[in-house]
Amino acid sequence: MMESYDVIVIGGGxxxxxxxxxxxxxxxETLLLDENEFLGGILPQCIxxxxxxxxxxxELTGPEFAHLFIEKIKDVGVKYQTSAYVLNIENYSDLEKKIVFSSPRGIKEVWTKTVIYAAGAREKHAFEIGIVGDRVAGIYTAGEAQTLMxxxxxxxxxxxVIVGSGDVGLIMARRFALEGAKVKAVIELMPYPGGLARNVMILRDFNIPLYLSHKVVEVRGKARVEKIKVVKVDENFKEIPKSEFWINADTLLISAGLMPNVRLLQRIGVKIDPSTGGPIVNELLETTVPGIFVAGNALLINDLVDYxxxxxxxxxxxxxxxxxxxGIPSKKWIKLENGQNIRLLAPHYLSGERDVYVYARVSAPMENVKIVFxxxxxxxxxPMVRPAEMLRIRLKAEEIRSAEKKITMEVIPQ
Structure with missing residues (x-):
């Protein structure tokens, strides 16, 4: 008899x-599958x-946060399997789905009524952000470097040299500095830092140069990185002629952002929101394929693990x-749309039957603003909104019901 569950959770972060x-x-009846040798996702390396x-x-470190949850997993008796790489999700009907995964013991198939997809995100690599040059040692994504260390x-x-001033890039700048490395520069394409204010302070604390409105365009070296070409960009992100300069370094760290890891969901027809890179979902985080739910960075890139x-x-x-x-009972779904200075948001459809948290990011930083619906x-x-900081707004059920067809979220000056 093939194993069958009420819910299979994909991803142990x-x-x-x-x-x-x-x-x-x-x-x-729950089964948790994770491709890594240990549970916790990225947390064990976030010290x-x-x-x-x-x-x-x-306040906890990443390993401490993971440990508390892993203890909960054991306490409540969740069945889980590590080193389980999900190969395919097969959607036969609303309440019949088959998960195919590989493990050290071979290929296995299990049935489930629902799937919670929590496979996280992937890092952007050098070629995705237009860096050319020699293919040499010494080029890492932030996650790769963090794992090594x-x-x-x-x-x-x-x-x-670090590309990207988001939180991960800034935290890695501090990590390198504490280990005695010389962080020659942090290069940021945008005209403002991408990380939380407390992390931006790291650069001042360790006297690390920050180049805003700049980008890395080329890497040169023989066996390993030797020098890195940087160029200034204008307000349209076009390179400014004769603004280029070289930085001597042996390592280039790419921290250019994350993308929801949704390859398996796309295979079964889940519709993707181009602004988030993750699935379109209702207030229960159900995707456009019935019975497939999504959470975490596979939905949209979060800044706080608590969210x-x-x-x-x-x-x-x-x-x-x-x-x-x-199945989720049919409802009169009200669409949530992004308006002025809202770059992305989720969930996308609300019923008015329950209070809902809206997660959103702005397009550009602003001071003294109103967040309006x-x-x-x-x-x-x-007092301030910044692209690096997720907005988390609670909408009450009665507020949602007062709308007819849609609700727009905007950030405007006071």
Missing amino acids: PAGLAAAVKAKELGL HPGFGIHYFKE DIYGIMPGKEI VAEQGEIAAFGAKEFIENE PEIKKKLRS
Whole structure:
């Protein structure tokens, strides 16, 4: 007899761990699959603090956050398998889905009524951001370098140039500096830093140069990186003639952002939002394929792991409702749309039957703003909004019901 479950969670990072725990607590027979040798996703290599402030009400490192959830997994009795690489999701009907995965014991097939997809995100690589030149050693994504340092204890280089001033790039700048490497520069395409304010302060603390409105365009070296070409860009991100200069370095770190890892979902016809790079979902985080739910960085790129865990729990509640009703009951869905200075948001469809958290990012930084939802006459004030910081706004059920067909989210000057 082939194994069968109420829900299979794909991905053992914070979203998947939270989803599996909550699904089990809700009485669902749950299986968690993760391709790594250990649970926790990216967390075990994130040895810096800053995790868990909202979810666990204390500041934790990544390994500590993962440990607490792994203990929960064991306490509630979630069945899980590591080194399980999901090859395919086969959608036979609303309540019949087959997951095919490989493991050290071979290929296995299991059946499930619902899937919570929490496979996280992938890093952008050098070729995706237009860097050309010699294909030499010493070019890493931030995640690769972090794994080398924090999991295997290997120092990737001594003289570092970092592409991208997002939180990961800034945290890696500090990590390199603390280990005695020379961070020669952080290069940022945008005219403003991409990370949280507390992480931007790292550059000042360690006297690391930040080049805004610049980009790396070329790498040269023989066996290893030797020098890196940087050029200034204008407001349209076009290269300014004769603005180029070279930085001598042995390592180039690419921290140019993340993309939701949605390859398996696209195969089964899940519709993708071009702005988030992740699936289009309703308030229960169900995708356009019934019974397939998504959470965490596979949905949209989050800045706080606490939000990732929260989304995992929402998806578990969605799976529970789906199974109990043999599908999410038909509703009068109200579309949530991004308006002025909103680059992306999720979820995309609301029912008005429950309160909902909206996760959104702005296109550009602004000070002294109003966050408005014109159709429901909701207004909030904020001293500052920045693309690096996720906006998390709670819409009440009665507010949602007051709209007819759509709700627009905007950020405008006060």
